[in-house]
Amino acid sequence: xxxxxxxxxxxxxxRMRSARAKxxxxxxxxxxIARVIRSVRALAPDPLVVVVGHQAAEVEAAVxxxxxxxxxxFALQEPQRGTGDSARCGLSEIAPTFNxxxxxxxxxMPSISPATLRDFVESxxxxxxxxxFISIRxxxxxxxxxxxxxxxxxxISIREARDxxxxxxxxxxxxxxxxxxxxxxxxxxxxxxxxxxxxxxYYLTDIVADAVSRGEKVAAWIAHDPAEFAGINSREELASMxxxxxxxxxxxxxxxxxxxxxxxxxxxSEQAAIAPDCVIGPNVQILGKCKxxxxxxxxxxxxxxxxxxxxxSHLKLGVRAEDCTIGEDCDIGPFAHLRAxxxxxxxxxxxxxxxxxxxxxxHGSKASHLSYLGDATIGDDTNVGCGVITVNYDGYExxxxxxxxxxxxxxxxxxxxxxxxxxxxxxxxGTTILREVxxxxxxxxxxxxxxxxxxxxNWRRRHNDTRAVxxxxxxxxxxx
Ligand code: UD1
Ligand code: CA
Numbered sequence: 001x002x003x004x005x006x007x008x009x010x011x012x013x014x015r016m017r018s019a020r021a022k023x024x025x026x027x028x029x030x031x032x033i034a035r036v037i038r039s040v041r042a043l044a045p046d047p048l049v050v051v052v053g054h055q056a057a058e059v060e061a062a063v064x065x066x067x068x069x070x071x072x073x074f075a076l077q078e079p080q081r082g083t084g085d086s087a088r089c090g091l092s093e094i095a096p097t098f099n100x101x102x103x104x105x106x107x108x109m110p111s112i113s114p115a116t117l118r119d120f121v122e123s124x125x126x127x128x129x130x131x132x133f134i135s136i137r138x139x140x141x142x143x144x145x146x147x148x149x150x151x152x153x154x155x156i157s158i159r160e161a162r163d164x165x166x167x168x169x170x171x172x173x174x175x176x177x178x179x180x181x182x183x184x185x186x187x188x189x190x191x192x193x194x195x196x197x198x199x200x201x202y203y204l205t206d207i208v209a210d211a212v213s214r215g216e217k218v219a220a221w222i223a224h225d226p227a228e229f230a231g232i233n234s235r236e237e238l239a240s241m242x243x244x245x246x247x248x249x250x251x252x253x254x255x256x257x258x259x260x261x262x263x264x265x266x267x268x269s270e271q272a273a274i275a276p277d278c279v280i281g282p283n284v285q286i287l288g289k290c291k292x293x294x295x296x297x298x299x300x301x302x303x304x305x306x307x308x309x310x311x312x313s314h315l316k317l318g319v320r321a322e323d324c325t326i327g328e329d330c331d332i333g334p335f336a337h338l339r340a341x342x343x344x345x346x347x348x349x350x351x352x353x354x355x356x357x358x359x360x361x362x363h364g365s366k367a368s369h370l371s372y373l374g375d376a377t378i379g380d381d382t383n384v385g386c387g388v389i390t391v392n393y394d395g396y397e398x399x400x401x402x403x404x405x406x407x408x409x410x411x412x413x414x415x416x417x418x419x420x421x422x423x424x425x426x427x428x429x430g431t432t433i434l435r436e437v438x439x440x441x442x443x444x445x446x447x448x449x450x451x452x453x454x455x456x457x458n459w460r461r462r463h464n465d466t467r468a469v470x471x472x473x474x475x476x477x478x479x480x
Contacts, residue, residue, distance in 0.1 A: 001125065002100035004183070005045035006090030008204075009107025010053025010077040016235045021055035023061055023107040027237055028245045029269045032110035032232060033059060034066030042068070042114030043121060045103060049093040051086045053077040059107075065349075079422040081199025083177070084193040091190060094183070101187050104179040104204070108286040109231050109348060111241065112178070116228055120221050124180045129219035131185060131211045133158075134178040136226045143172035147220050154213050155220045158205035162198040173222070176229040185211055218347050245270075258455065261300075263270055275311070307338075310346060324356075327363075345380075364403065374398070375417065379405035385429065404439065 013022025023033035033050070040048060050058045050267050056345050060074050087104055094102065099382045101124070105112065109408040117464055124132040135147045145158040146168050158175045159168050162440070181189070189207035197203055211218050222231065233236050250263040257276030260266045267285040268274070274292040281300030282326035286292070293311035302319045310328030321338035327346030332338070341358035344350070349370035359373040362380035367373060369386040375398050376390050376395050382403055390401040390412050399417035403409065407421060410429035420478075421427065421437045437443045457469045 002098075003043050003045045003103055003121065004098055004100060005032070005040050005043065005048045005103040005105070006075075006087055006094075006278045007036055007040060007048070007050045007105055007107050008083060008090070009036075009059060009175075010051050010056075010080050010086050010089075011108070012054040012080070013108065013233065016232075016238075017235070022061050023059060024055070025112050025232070027232075027238070027399045028249060029267070029285070030271075031062045031066065033063060033107045035110040035270070036062065036105065036107050036112065037067055039112050039114045040103065040105065041067075041116060043117055046071045047094060049073045049075055051075045051077050052109065053080050053086075082195065083197070083204035084190060084202035084206060085232065087186075087204050088193075090201070091186065093361060096187075098183050100183060102179075102181050102183050104177075104181070106177050106231060108233070109177065109229060111228050111230055111245065113228055116223060116225075117178075120178065120223075120446065121180060124219065127219045128167050128217060130182045130216040131189075131208065132180045132219040132221055133208070134176045134223050134229065135173050135220040136176055136223050136229055137172050138174055138226060139172065140173045141169075141172050146171040147173040147175060149173075149220075155208065155218045157209035160197065160203065162204065173220070175202075176223065177231075178250060179204070179207075180230070181207065181211075185214075185396045185461055299334075336392075339374075373401075374471045376401040376403065376415075378403045379407070379423065381405060382407040382409065384409045385411035385413065389414050391416045392459045 001018050009023045011022065016022050016025065018174050024031045027035060031082040039397045050063055052074050056076055073093045074095045077086050109437065120134055123320045145160050146164055147155060148157045148159055148168060150156050161169060193206055194203045194211050195202050204317065208218055230241060232241060238256040240396040245434045246267060249268050250260055250266055253268065253274055254260055258274050259279040261280065262282040265283045266280055269287050270288040272286045275294035277294050278292055278296045280298050283300055284302045286297050286304050287305040290306060293309055294313065295312045296309050298315040299317045302315055305322045306324045307321045310326060310330065312328060313326055313330040316333035319333040323340035324338045324342035326332060326344045328348045330344050331349045337350045337355040339355065339357035341436065342356040343360040345361060345363050347364045347369055349366040350356065353370045354367050355372050357374040359376045361378045364380055365382040366379050367384035371384055371388045372390060375392045382405060385406055388409050392398050392401065401415045401417045402420040404421060404423035404425065406423060409426045410431060412430045413427050413433060415433045419433055419436065421433060422439035423438045425437050426442045427433060428442065428446065431443055431445045433443060460467060
């Protein structure tokens with residue numbers, strides 16, 4: 001049986017008090033819509049339709065960015081006239097000939113797990129129902145839609161709290177908003193919706209009573225873990241889900257053999273893969289699709305996004321790295337900035353106040369202090385001295401610097417790109433490299449050093465500074 005999916009995400013989310021659409025707010029470093037899509041993908045739906053409305057373009061862009069490997073379809077709901085109207089918009093993106101099952105869920109319910117969705121689909125198929133939805137029992141059913149059953153316990157409808165009688169409002173079983181419906185039934189039930197309710201909206205919930213009135217079998221699948229169905233409606237709910245989500249992620253990592261020195265300040269994305277025996281210090285953010293090899297140590301205060309770190313590497317205090325690869329046995333920081341396209345092949349050392357961008361360092365090469373290496377290819381076993389700078393930008397374009405194997409690039413060297421330095425080259429400190437240096441050469445561009453003897457004493461006298469200069473007398477004699 002084939003499954004299509006519709007994710008309702010057109011609402012504004014008024015209570016967020018935000019200029020941004022609600023589904024773009026992030027949980028564990030990801031827009032909540034991206035998390036929902038990942039869970040729904042577990043059912044391999046075809047198509048997967050996202051109904052957008054409020055900030056449609058931004059939501060579409062966020063979905064595209066998070067789901068690059070496979071594509072979603074988008075349906076525009078404008079204006080937003082209720083969940084039923086939204087589902088109808090979504091259905092318009094599903095071929096009229098599609099005769100499988102349609103899953104419907106919300107973009108603002110980001111904790112629903114793939115396993116729960118699979119169990120739900122399985123139970124729907126076994127029950128023989130044409131329409132199933134997920135319900136939960138709550139001690140405080142608040143404003144949720146109540147599940148109304150007949151005396152035999154069969155579901156007959158869902159009643160919104162606003163439209164419910166006091167007796168109905170006392171019911172603790174509520175609708176989570178996740179449905180699985182046979183396509184043909186969904187088409188006709190949605191076509192029948194009328195906005196006859198307190199909010200004058202098209203309620204998706206009304207498809208339940210409609211299906212029952214047609215004599216179709218309807219099932220409510222009672223889920224055990226209400227936390228999975230928590231929706232986000234406010235900043236407070238966002239923060240509380242953020243905390244719960246992080247705790248869940250961190251617990252899984254610790255169970256898998258990762259040490260988190262202070263789990264309360266470990267901010268790790270669900271998509272991160274962290275090998276056993278890593279030690280993650282306090283205040284570390286590991287975002288996106290990071291891959292951290294076995295035995296990596298992070299001392300603390302690091303921000304990593306889409307970074308691969310090889311086994312046994314050591315990230316000292318204050319590393320920021322993005323879209324880059326750090327090989328095995330590297331030593332990074334303290335206070336290092338590895339920008340996009342940095343590639344360290346292994347056994348590298350990047351020390352304090354070094355910035356790299358689109359820089360490839362071969363095995364064992366080092367830049368230990370105060371450097372900028374941008375648009376550079378550096379060979380194996382080369383030492384980049386303190387304060388070396390690749391001069392890569394002419395105001396219009398970026399240019400490439402190539403440095404060979406086993407070089408010693410002296411302190412305070414500038415390499416004016418495009419430029420190439422061969423293998424086994426020594427560059428004297430303070431050199432400005434302007435043209436290609438052949439293999440094995442020493443390159444230097446020193447100004448000859450001069451001394452003006454006695455100069456300091458004169459200078460001080462002119463400023464009425466009475467301090468003596470050590471050895472002044474001798475210097476004056478020599479200068480005569
Ligand atoms: C809905 C259900 C309620 C259920 C609750 C669970 C209805 C009528 N009620 O209520 O039974 O207990 O969810 O959370 O369905 N949306 C659109 N377009 C619209 C309106 C909403 O796309 O015109 C989207 C929203 O972006 C959101 C989702 O649908 O993701 C749910 O909408 P919301 O207004 O939060 O529904 P509730 O009133 O909470
Ligand atoms: Ca809601």
